[in-house]
Amino acid sequence: MSIDVKKVSFCYNRGTSLQKLALDNVSFSINKGEFVLIGGEVGSGKSTLLRHFNGLLRPHSGSVTVSGINTRDRKVRSKVGLLMQYPQKQLFGKTVYEDVSFGPSNFGSKGEELDKKVKDALNLVGLSENVSGLSPFSLSGGQMRLVALAGVLSMEPDYLVLDEPTSGLDPDNRSSLLSILGKLHSSGISIIVVSHQIVELLPFAEKVIILKKGSIDFIGTPKEYLRSAPTSLPEITCLMKELRAAGFNVRDDIYSVDDAFLEITNSLAEMGD
Numbered sequence: 001m002s003i004d005v006k007k008v009s010f011c012y013n014r015g016t017s018l019q020k021l022a023l024d025n026v027s028f029s030i031n032k033g034e035f036v037l038i039g040g041e042v043g044s045g046k047s048t049l050l051r052h053f054n055g056l057l058r059p060h061s062g063s064v065t066v067s068g069i070n071t072r073d074r075k076v077r078s079k080v081g082l083l084m085q086y087p088q089k090q091l092f093g094k095t096v097y098e099d100v101s102f103g104p105s106n107f108g109s110k111g112e113e114l115d116k117k118v119k120d121a122l123n124l125v126g127l128s129e130n131v132s133g134l135s136p137f138s139l140s141g142g143q144m145r146l147v148a149l150a151g152v153l154s155m156e157p158d159y160l161v162l163d164e165p166t167s168g169l170d171p172d173n174r175s176s177l178l179s180i181l182g183k184l185h186s187s188g189i190s191i192i193v194v195s196h197q198i199v200e201l202l203p204f205a206e207k208v209i210i211l212k213k214g215s216i217d218f219i220g221t222p223k224e225y226l227r228s229a230p231t232s233l234p235e236i237t238c239l240m241k242e243l244r245a246a247g248f249n250v251r252d253d254i255y256s257v258d259d260a261f262l263e264i265t266n267s268l269a270e271m272g273d
């Protein structure tokens with residue numbers, strides 16, 4: 001079970017004077033259950049690639065398959081959930097229930113089964129069932145984003161694809177979204193995140209893919225990525241590297257202040273023993 005991208009090329013405005021090659025012979029695989037980060041500079045093709053995962057865009061050459069199903073087959077849409085960059089724009093229902101139930105009800109779910117899917121999806125994103133009857137537009141920006149995410153999760157996708165999920169969120173909403181993604185991943189869902197700020201997501205990731213001008217510039221583990229791109233190391237990681245070089249028994253693959261605090265506290269406790 002995997003998403004297989006094979007020799008994919010995609011061109012906007014093909015055959016016109018505005019022709020723009022956005023993906024150029026891209027190949028890689030994402031295994032079921034993997035947490036994958038996709039980064040790259042502005043205009044490198046990240047959003048174009050992401051729209052290929054559920055068939056919103058189709059390659060002009062090459063193929064994308066999800067668990068063996070070509071994305072030209074609409075069946076993949078129930079396997080791959082896509083949360084766009086401004087997910088609030090995905091909302092349309094008069095009530096949260098209408099929004100979250102839309103996908104499964106289109107696929108034939110109804111009655112108690114549908115109610116359960118909505119309830120489970122709201123639970124997964126940490127929203128109370130009590131919001132079901134409210135208008136999604138009466139909620140805060142962070143909650144609207146969670147309703148949109150619940151709407152994607154109610155389809156019980158194998159792969160969850162998110163475009164810049166933390167952009168514009170305040171620190172509290174950002175960390176609660178990251179912890180939701182961590183939990184979803186632990187439950188077995190593959191998470192694929194496109195982000196300009198991949199560093200904050202590195203602790204969760206198993207694979208990093210960096211695009212450059214529509215081609216793959218890097219593919220590997222977060223550790224390999226950090227080794228290959230030392231200038232993008234967060235300051236806290238640099239500090240841990242310096243402590244380690246100075247002889248302290250601390251790990252240097254630390255990316256957050258909280259983890260650094262724990263690591264340094266443990267190291268000091270060991271020295272005191």
Ligand SMILES: Nc1ncnc2c1ncn2[C@@H]1O[C@H](COP(=O)(O)OP(=O)(O)OP(=O)(O)O)[C@@H](O)[C@H]1O
Binds near residue numbers: 013020022040045
């Ligand atoms: N609808 C479109 N019509 C024409 N060209 C487009 C269209 N969408 C994207 N492009 C071009 O295709 C290339 C890849 O764009 P894409 O949006 O996939 O990049 P990106 O890495 O997601 O950028 P960003 O970081 O700004 O979101 C860019 O050169 C962009 O200008």
